[in-house]
Amino acid sequence: MKTPRKWQDRINPSVQEIPFSGIRRFFDLVSEMKGVISLGVGEPDFVTPWHIREACVYSLEKGYTMYTSNKGMLELREEIARYLAETYRVVFDPRNEILITVGVSEGLDLAMRTILCPGDEVLIPEPSYVSYAPVTKLAGARPVHLKTSAENGFVVTAGMVEKAVTSRTKALVLCYPNNPTGATIDRQHLLEIAEVVRKHDLIVVSDEIYDRLTYSGEHTCVSALPGMRDRTILLNGFSKSYAMTGWRVGYAAGNRDFISAMTKIHQYTMLCAPITAQAAALEALKNGRPGMQRMVEQYNRRRRLLLQGFQEMGLPCFEPRGAFYAFPDISNTGMSSEEFAQELLQEEKVAVVPGNAFGDQGEGFVRCSYAASVEDLTEALRRMGRFLKRRESGGRILTAFFTGEEPKKEGIYQTL
Amino acid sequence: MKEILELLENDARLTPRQIAAMLDLEEKTVAGIIKDLEEKKVILGYFTLVNWDKVGEEKVTALIEVKISPQREVGFDAVAERVYRFPEVRTVRLVSGTYDLLVLVQGNTLKEVAEFVSQKLALLENVLSTTTHFVLKTYKHQGTIVEDGEEDRRLMITP
Numbered sequence: 211m212k213t214p215r216k217w218q219d220r221i222n223p224s225v226q227e228i229p230f231s232g233i234r235r236f237f238d239l240v241s242e243m244k245g246v247i248s249l250g251v252g253e254p255d256f257v258t259p260w261h262i263r264e265a266c267v268y269s270l271e272k273g274y275t276m277y278t279s280n281k282g283m284l285e286l287r288e289e290i291a292r293y294l295a296e297t298y299r300v301v302f303d304p305r306n307e308i309l310i311t312v313g314v315s316e317g318l319d320l321a322m323r324t325i326l327c328p329g330d331e332v333l334i335p336e337p338s339y340v341s342y343a344p345v346t347k348l349a350g351a352r353p354v355h356l357k358t359s360a361e362n363g364f365v366v367t368a369g370m371v372e373k374a375v376t377s378r379t380k381a382l383v384l385c386y387p388n389n390p391t392g393a394t395i396d397r398q399h400l401l402e403i404a405e406v407v408r409k410h411d412l413i414v415v416s417d418e419i420y421d422r423l424t425y426s427g428e429h430t431c432v433s434a435l436p437g438m439r440d441r442t443i444l445l446n447g448f449s450k451s452y453a454m455t456g457w458r459v460g461y462a463a464g465n466r467d468f469i470s471a472m473t474k475i476h477q478y479t480m481l482c483a484p485i486t487a488q489a490a491a492l493e494a495l496k497n498g499r500p501g502m503q504r505m506v507e508q509y510n511r512r513r514r515l516l517l518q519g520f521q522e523m524g525l526p527c528f529e530p531r532g533a534f535y536a537f538p539d540i541s542n543t544g545m546s547s548e549e550f551a552q553e554l555l556q557e558e559k560v561a562v563v564p565g566n567a568f569g570d571q572g573e574g575f576v577r578c579s580y581a582a583s584v585e586d587l588t589e590a591l592r593r594m595g596r597f598l599k600r601r602e603s604g605g606r607i608l609t610a611f612f613t614g615e616e617p618k619k620e621g622i623y624q625t626l
Numbered sequence: 627m628k629e630i631l632e633l634l635e636n637d638a639r640l641t642p643r644q645i646a647a648m649l650d651l652e653e654k655t656v657a658g659i660i661k662d663l664e665e666k667k668v669i670l671g672y673f674t675l676v677n678w679d680k681v682g683e684e685k686v687t688a689l690i691e692v693k694i695s696p697q698r699e700v701g702f703d704a705v706a707e708r709v710y711r712f713p714e715v716r717t718v719r720l721v722s723g724t725y726d727l728l729v730l731v732q733g734n735t736l737k738e739v740a741e742f743v744s745q746k747l748a749l750l751e752n753v754l755s756t757t758t759h760f761v762l763k764t765y766k767h768q769g770t771i772v773e774d775g776e777e778d779r780r781l782m783i784t785p
Binding site for chain 2: 237241257561563
């Protein structure tokens with residue numbers, strides 16, 4: 211019998227080398243079970259608001275089914291430019307400084323491929339979203355992780371950047387509000403980082419997809435900082451704030467050289483973002499803000515509900531101020547992130563994502579999304595409480611007491 | 627207070643404890659406010675939306691346009707009161723336009739509702755005329771879509 215040919219050998223080693231997202235394995239486990247309450251979902255539980263869907267249906271009825279310009283519909287780019295100018299006082303020319311992408315994911319890939327050369331290093335905060343490092347590697351460069359932790363509020367500091375910079379460092383990824391920690395970064399921190407960035411002539415790739423989901427303080431757009439507009443590639447989109455994940459539409463904004471180069475890759479690999487999604491995005495920007503704010507208000511309430519729940523069950527949790535994730539510290543249980551997630555799923559049918567899926571720094575944590583109904587959140591909390599209690603009495607839990615009502619300085623809950 | 631009302635309007639089953647957590651207030655404070663709102667009749671009641679069709683229960687609902695002649699001193703209110711006192715009447719609203727009262731009546735059979743209109747409502751003093759519209763199908767009620775809302779279609783775990 212002929213041995214089956216090993217096609218694996220024929221795969222580009224740099225593709226072979228990158229692992230599947232750590233979430234995937236867990237996903238397979240969850241999808242086989244019934245009655246699971248999932249706090250593992252990284253997308254809104256709202257369906258896209260009806261007026262946006264209706265506008266999209268209308269665009270189809272009118273026959274808008276063709277390609278758009280490579281950069282995307284001009285009207286949409288203009289609306290984005292207006293939004294950025296109004297909200298963050300940063301001005302981009304819609305004609306050549308904004309590119310409509312297929313979600314931030316494509317924007318990120320384009321940005322990395324545009325600026326990175328083999329041997330370059332990219333500074334990436336950790337824990338963070340699963341794409342940054344693989345996309346960096348695929349662009350031939352090397353990810354260097356900036357390890358953040360609950361103690362420093364899961365934010366990158368100027369000192370960390372300074373320490374990690376080498377002669378090969380090309381870019382810094384900023385991703386606040388952050389997935390999975392829910393951390394936000396304040397203006398002062400950013401100003402300090404910007405100084406280091408300018409000193410070492412770095413480029414910032416700033417993923418601000420959760421910008422509108424900021425519950426405490428105001429979001430600072432990196433491009434809007436003095437001297438940063440031209441050295442920042444700003445990535446954003448509609449998925450999270452307008453509950454439009456499946457539409458796959460986002461944008462990149464930056465200096466015209468970067469955007470032009472990114473457009474070249476986009477032109478040959480994607481051609482353009484789907485016109486139907488662009489029509490919907492246009493409606494979202496034009497008329498979606500009141501509805502979006504109502505959703506944000508609801509996330510905020512659920513955020514507080516979840517935090518209080520963790521507090522009551524004695525699960526230390528850094529106070530998330532953005533996105534829709536909480537990142538409780540489960541290390542006191544004596545379990546690893548994966549064990550915790552797996553056993554919680556098997557015993558109580560609550561799905562959370564092991565923190566190590568977002569980098570080694572996420573070990574000892576699990577990501578809980580509060581983009582879930584109040585009913586589900588309440589039930590999930592009940593089950594998690596029961597799970598923890600059982601561990602405690604079973605002697606497997608060491609100590610998991612919540613120390614005091616008040617968050618320590620800067621909203622950091624103390625971890626025993 | 628407004629936020630508490632908004633939350634309860636959407637889900638009357640929320641406990642003061644949950645509401646307190648969501649709004650960053652004390653549980654006691656929330657319970658106090660709710661009690662106060664109940665006493666002041668700002669909160670008039672807590673109800674359940676039931677889709678009776680699904681349990682095979684036949685209920686007949688009619689929307690009735692009623693023209694009335696207002697009375698001196700008490701205007702429309704006295705006539706409206708004579709209408710809304712009937713238990714068959716579920717909702718009464720004074721509206722602008724070609725008629726005055728919009729009355730929602732519910733009964734067990736078509737005949738029952740028809741008889742109520744012809745033998746009670748239409749005969750009231752100051753009621754000039756009625757036009758009855760029987761409800762054939764309800765698509766949305768109290769802000770809730772009756773058939774298939776939009777269930778959660780998300781994958782269980784996503785990055």
